[in-house]
Amino acid sequence: MLKKTIIAGLVPALALCFVGSALAAVSAEEAKRLGADLTLHGAEKAGNADGSIPEYTGGLQSVPGYNRETMQTYINPYKDEKPLFSITSANMEQYSQFLTEGTKATLRKYPSYKLNVYPTHRSARYEDWVLKNTQVNATTAEMTGEIMGDGVKGAGPDGLPLPGVLFPIPKNGYEVMWNHKLAFAPAIMHQHNQGFVVDSKGGVSVLSTPNQYHMRPWYDQTGKLRQESNGAILSFSALQTSPPQSAGVTFLNFYLPTADNGGQLVWFYTPGQRRARRAPDFAYDLPIGSYGGVLMWDEIFGFVGRMDRFDFKLVGKEERFVPYNAYTLTQEVNPRDVLGKEHLAPEAMRFEKHRVWIVEAERKPGARHVYSKRRFYIDEDSWQIVALETYDNAGKLWKNGFIESFPTYDVGGVNNNTWAFNDLVSGNYMLINAGASQPGHWNRSYTAMDGLRIALTPRAVEAQGVR
Numbered sequence: 311m312l313k314k315t316i317i318a319g320l321v322p323a324l325a326l327c328f329v330g331s332a333l334a335a336v337s338a339e340e341a342k343r344l345g346a347d348l349t350l351h352g353a354e355k356a357g358n359a360d361g362s363i364p365e366y367t368g369g370l371q372s373v374p375g376y377n378r379e380t381m382q383t384y385i386n387p388y389k390d391e392k393p394l395f396s397i398t399s400a401n402m403e404q405y406s407q408f409l410t411e412g413t414k415a416t417l418r419k420y421p422s423y424k425l426n427v428y429p430t431h432r433s434a435r436y437e438d439w440v441l442k443n444t445q446v447n448a449t450t451a452e453m454t455g456e457i458m459g460d461g462v463k464g465a466g467p468d469g470l471p472l473p474g475v476l477f478p479i480p481k482n483g484y485e486v487m488w489n490h491k492l493a494f495a496p497a498i499m500h501q502h503n504q505g506f507v508v509d510s511k512g513g514v515s516v517l518s519t520p521n522q523y524h525m526r527p528w529y530d531q532t533g534k535l536r537q538e539s540n541g542a543i544l545s546f547s548a549l550q551t552s553p554p555q556s557a558g559v560t561f562l563n564f565y566l567p568t569a570d571n572g573g574q575l576v577w578f579y580t581p582g583q584r585r586a587r588r589a590p591d592f593a594y595d596l597p598i599g600s601y602g603g604v605l606m607w608d609e610i611f612g613f614v615g616r617m618d619r620f621d622f623k624l625v626g627k628e629e630r631f632v633p634y635n636a637y638t639l640t641q642e643v644n645p646r647d648v649l650g651k652e653h654l655a656p657e658a659m660r661f662e663k664h665r666v667w668i669v670e671a672e673r674k675p676g677a678r679h680v681y682s683k684r685r686f687y688i689d690e691d692s693w694q695i696v697a698l699e700t701y702d703n704a705g706k707l708w709k710n711g712f713i714e715s716f717p718t719y720d721v722g723g724v725n726n727n728t729w730a731f732n733d734l735v736s737g738n739y740m741l742i743n744a745g746a747s748q749p750g751h752w753n754r755s756y757t758a759m760d761g762l763r764i765a766l767t768p769r770a771v772e773a774q775g776v777r
Contacts, residue, residue, distance in 0.1 A: 336479050341448040344478055350441040351494075352448075352478025353432075353690040354665060358629060362430060362663050366691065369435025370719040378720040382752035386637035387433075387719070388660075393426040396656075397631070408631050408663060410687055412699040412710030415734055420652045427631055430662040433717045434692040434724050439531065440494050443474030451476045459484040459617035460569040468541075470567055473528035475693055483622030483669040487686070489693040490613065491565070492543050495723040496755035497530035498523055498762065502551070503728075503753070504645055504745040507602040510737030512651035517742070518556035518600045522548035523764045524727050535759045538766050540564045540575055544614065547765050549774065550600065559600070560771045562586065565614055573616040577768045586768035594619065595680040604733065604740055606680070611726055612695030612713050613686065619679050620671035627667050630687055632696040633730075634662040636714035640728045641753065645744040653739055654730060659714070665690045666697075681708070692717075692724040702735070709733050714744075718755045725755070 349355050349366050357365045373387045397405050399417045406414070409425075416423055436444075450465035464471030476492055477485035501524065505517035525545045527536040539545045542564035550559040558581035565574050571590070578589040593615050597603035608615045639648070639658045648658040666687040673682050683701040688694065698711040714728040732739040746753035756762065765771045 335451050335477055335481070335485075336448055338449055340479060341445070344445055344448060348478070349691075350478075351436055351444055351475050351691070351693070352480075352489075358665070363629065363665060364430060364432060366432045369691075369722075370431070370433035370717050371435065373719055376720065378754070382754060383641045383746045384637060384716065384718070384720075384753065386642060388428070388431065388635055388637070389642075391428055393428055395427055397425040397427065399423070405631070408629055410630055410632070410697050410699065410710075411685065411707065412697065412732075412734075413631070415707050416653065416710050416732055419734055422650070423653050424656045425631055425661045426656055426659065427661050427663070428635075430664060431635055432664075432691050433635055433719070434689070435717060435719065435722050436494055437722045440474045440529070440722075443472035444478050447471045447474055447476050448478050453484055453488070455569050457569070457616075457618045459487070459622065460573070462488060462567055470541075480624065480667070483624040483671070484617060486624060486667045486669050486688055486693075487613065487617060487622055490686075490688050490695050492528065492567075493526075493693040493724070493726070494529060495526045495694075495725065496718050496721045497527065497535055497758055498525050498756040498764070499718070499725055499727060500752070500754045500756065500762070501727060501743060501746065502751045503743040504748070504751065505601065505740070505742045506645060506649055507604055507740045508649055508651070508738060514646075514649055515602060516553065517602060517740075518550040518559070519552045520548040520600075521551050522546055523762070525764075526723075529723070530758045532758050532760075538759075541566065542575075543567050544611070545766075547771070549765070556600065557581075560586070560765065560774070561592075561600075562765065562768065562771050563592070569616060569618075577771060579768075579771045584772065586771045595678075601740065601742065604738065605729075605731060605742070609698070609700070609711065610729065612698050612711065612729075613684075617671075618674075619677040620673055620684065622669055622671045625668040625670055627665055627690060629663055630666050630697070631661045631663055632666060632687060632689070633659060633712045633714050634664060634689075634696065635660055636716050636728065639714050639730075640716055640725075640744055641746050643745075644748055645741055649741070652737070653732060654741060659712075659730075664696070692726075694724055694726045706735070708735055721755045721757050723755075725753070 451471040455461035527539040544565040550556040560579040562577040576589045577586040579586040648655040671684040681700045687697040715726040729742045
């Protein structure tokens with residue numbers, strides 16, 4: 311396990327002396343754009359030319375009626391809004407320049423599919439200490455490692471960047487992907503949700519239901535969670551509660567800021583064996599058994615793990631209609647009610663126009679992976695993947711993926727734990743981590759681990775392993 315000196319979330323005085331250093335990612339002069347034409351987190355502050363994307367004004371601060379002490383789900387702040395218009399296969403050419411390639415392919419394949427486009431809300435909100443750290447990172451954070459994109463270094467006393475946006479003025483695709491990997495989110499998101507796979511004939515398979523803690527350890531200002539998570543930038547502890555044959559199975563995953571141990575530490579517990587085993591193979595293109603084998607280990611959250619098998623090219627920033635403020639799908643509906651024969655019910659999904667960074671990943675010569683190419687769309691405000699596409703060995707579009715995220719306005723940041731994927735080759739589709747509004751399910755966020763019982767070690771996982 312990694313043992314590092316853990317820093318708190320606030321900017322240490324030591325870090326400030328590094329600003330403007332010769333090894334900075336951008337110059338001190340260029341960094342002055344932050345807070346000027348760019349927001350402090352690196353997005354364009356102004357709205358777009360036609361006003362369909364508004365100016366950034368700080369994100370969603372609070373929602374009337376929400377009480378995080380008593381409520382298990384988030385109130386939808388945009389519940390009463392109606393779609394501005396809908397995009398179908400019949401009128402998609404009119405909006406072609408704003409559609410992702412995966413969206414276009416889905417519209418062409420399924421005439422019943424459509425996008426309901428709503429007013430755009432730049433709702434992602436940052437805590438002040440995260441923005442201060444980002445300003446330091448702008449001139450001090452760098453990529454490191456023998457292979458491009460394998461690690462990062464920065465101004466923290468442990469030699470790593472500070473918790474915040476690493477590269478708010480990115481220069482290449484790897485930097486944008488690192489921003490996604492370390493995107494600001496609640497330190498802990500406790501969820502008990504449902505998952506489904508729908509086959510090409512409309513048959514529904516219920517996936518195992520996890521009681522899970524999704525964690526962003528660097529955003530626990532006490533430093534305790536980061537220390538107990540092997541210094542991980544992303545981690546989760548997921549105990550499967552149903553169906554009976556899966557109950558008790560547990561995944562304990564830590565994704566690291568370096569390429570040590572392959573960039574991750576993973577344990578897998580089964581009640582039959584009654585011990586947690588290391589699972590270094592739970593990476594790259596290995597299918598996830600608990601998700602029916604239709605999702606790969608490196609495409610949860612849009613992308614996780616090392617970037618060593620692909621060349622990541624930054625295409626640029628463009629406007630696209632993407633899933634956003636997905637409170638309806640994640641917090642309100644019963645997911646069983648929105649499982650159509652060929653795709654999710656369009657009425658459950660919300661699309662908005664946002665500026666996104668586009669990164670294309672081409673598989674390196676000689677590298678092994680089932681995907682030959684991947685394309686990621688990363689929101690300029692949250693720095694999280696909101697849409698993605700994957701291609702097979704013949705260069706044919708294989709999957710269209712949407713990350714159904716929503717701002718956790720009570721603690722800041724964005725929850726990106728709900729995923730919808732359409733397999734455009736086989737015709738099946740899946741929805742993961744939805745149904746928070748259903749009895750016995752929930753979706754809550756925390757800024758620290760105090761008072762929570764989270765299995766963060768193999769021994770703790772074994773101790774909770776009751777079938």
